[in-house]
Amino acid sequence: MFCVIQEIALRKPNQLGEFQKLSVTSSEVRGKTKYSYEYGGERFERPEKKAYKISIHESKRINGVVTKKQFVVTTIGYYDLVEDMFFDCIDVNKLSDIAKKLNADAEKLLALVKEKLLPLQRRIMFEYRTTKEYKTREKHKKIINKYYQRKLEFMVEYFCDPDMYDYCYDIYGKLMNKDILDEVIKNSERSYREHKRGNYAEKDNSIPENGNDSDYYDYDNFKRRYKSDYSYYGFDYNSGKISRTPEEKGYLKRFYKSLAAKFHPDANPNSDTTKEMQFLNKLKDEWGI
Secondary structure, X not given: OEEEEEEEEOOOOOOEEEEEEEEEEEXXXXXXXXXXXXXXXXXXXXXXXXXXXXXXXXXXXXXXXEEEEEEEEEEEEHHHHHOOOHHHHOOHHHHHHHHHHOOOOHHHHHHHHHHHHHHHHHHHHHHHOOOHHHHHXXXXXHHHHHHHHXXXXXXXXXXXXXXXXXXXXXXXXXXXXXXXXXXHHHHHHHHHXXXXXXXXXXXXXXXXXXXXXXXXXXXXXXXHHHHHHHHHOOEEOOOOEEOOOHHHHHHHHXXXXXXXXXXXXXXXXXXXXXXXXXXXXXXXXXXXX
C-alpha cells in the first residue's frame, strides 16, 4: 500500500486571504466607552489555483494477475495546507472504511498520508511566508498578543477584571480615558487595604496602628499572589491568554474551520458576512489558534 498525492489545477482561486487592516473600534457599555479591535479593509488575494487529491493505492499480484485498488481519501486546497489544518480535512470515518476494504489498520493509513503530505506542506508554507499576506498576518498577531499581555498585566497591577483595560487603553496601549484609569487605581488601593485589614483580622483580630507589615503583607507579595491565583485558572501570564491542552486546541481549530466555512464570503455570495468573519477572527485570536 502507498499514498499518492495528485496536484489538481482549479479554474480560479477558491479562497480569499486575511484582512489587510487591523483597526481600533469603540462601543458604549453602560455609559462608558469600551475599546476593542476588528479586522477590515480589503482581503488579500490568494492567487494559487491548486488543490491536492490524496488517495490510497494497493497493488497485488494474485496467480500471476496484477490487481489494483484505489481509494480517494480527500482533496485539500493549497491554502488549507498553509493554515495547518489538513488533518482536520481528513474524514477519519472515511479513512476507517478504506482500511476495512483493504484489510489494513487505519492508523497505518493515516501515517502513510502524513509521511507523504508533510514535505508538501513544508514547501507550501515556505512559499507562503514570502508573501505580503503572511507578513501582515504576523504583524497583526504580534499586536494582538501584546494587547492580551497588557490586559493581564493590567489585571495583576490593579487587581481588577482584565476587561477594565479596554475602558482605559486601545489595542496599541494608547491611553484613551485617564479618568477611568484613575478610578481603577483608587479601587486597587482600596482592595489592597481591605486585603491587609482582612488578613490582620485573621491573624490576631487587630490592625497595627502604623498599618504596615511589609514583611508579611507587602504590596508586591499581594500582586504575586493575585497573579498565581489567575494562573491556577488557566491564564498564561506571558501571552495574556488562557492556556489550553493540545486536545482542546484541536477542538477549537475544528470549531473555527466549521464556522469559517459557513460564514466565508465565498460561501455567501448573496449576503454580507464580513462582520461574522471579523468576530470569528477575533475569537481565533482569543483562543490562541
